[in-house]
Amino acid sequence: MATYKDEKRGTWYCKFYYMDWTGTRRQKLKRGFKLQREAKEWERLFLEQFAKNPDITFEALYEKYKEYIKPRIRESTAQSRFYMLDRHVLPFFHARIVSDITPADVAAWQTDILSKGLSNAYIHSANTYLKAIFTYAVDYLGLSKNPCMKTIGSTKSRKLNFWTPEEYAKFSEAAADNPEYFIIFEILYYTGMRVGELLALTLNDIDFKNNQIDINKTFYRLTGQDVINPPKTPNSERIVDIPEFLTEEIKDYTKKLYKPDPEYRLFHKQIQYIRSAFKTRIKRAGVKEIRVHDLRHSHASLLINLGANPVLVAERLGHESPSITMNTYAHLFPKAQLDIVRKIEKAEY
The missing domain is CATH 1.10.150.130 (Tyrosine recombinase, N-terminal domain)
Structure with a gap:
């Protein structure tokens, strides 16, 4: 394996010859590897894939790409x-x-x-x-x-769609007819968690004493199978504080369950049923139509209006960085901008 150290950049590169599908001898150069073994692995993969694939159809290329990408993404x-x-x-x-x-x-x-x-x-x-x-x-x-x-x-x-606290209060009243859906929507609105994270919750994830929920996994349905995986990103694994009234609502709901297994999913619903129930209760409440995912945006809006800064909002939503929060919700921070302008006007020089 022909790998070399780029002393100027502090990285590794590989440089080698290969025969293309026409029989022409060509040189390949690939830079920017942090480790020598990464450069060697790239060269090995190139020669292995190229040796097995002369000029091919797009469909054959697509199948090879799928084999390559599957282990690298969720x-x-x-x-x-x-x-x-x-x-x-x-x-x-x-x-x-x-x-x-x-x-x-x-x-x-x-x-x-x-x-x-x-x-x-x-x-x-x-x-x-x-x-x-x-x-x-x-x-x-x-x-x-x-x-x-x-x-x-x-x-x-x-464009972001979300409810004001007044709109959610109307919806919540209309959703009170079904205890399970009611508590599902309450958790989504007052924590901002993703639906997959909610559907993966177990009783062991609820800390009733300290009013906290541990978000450490996500649920989705794949080819007819229920799948539990780690959260979307490393920062998505988080513990969120919840209001005491929400703790009591969750506690009341769990009391109605028959011998619940603390390690088993708390809500045995599929996302399509939650969406359907959501739409039905929106019509009943007479509020503007939004998606279930927009309850997450509604929570962010609630936090911002209560004075939360981007760092806190990012932590609760499980964003990788506050910059993602600002890119998504910058227009909801007008008060913060006005405060800074007022401070500039009052500054003495």
């Missing part, structure tokens, strides 16, 4: 990514020879997907995943250049 993420690619990318390119696909071909695909009436964020993701497939081909299969370099769609998410 199972639920892989499922949603492959669904998008299967539906909107593979049918367009499937029989094309990868080295024959040009930027013009990619532009034709982009025009096609832009005509389907999909959201900007969805289109942006599909384009990003297509680019990743070609990047894999460049890195490991000897493709000379990535033909997917132009971005389409937008990373800007839809």
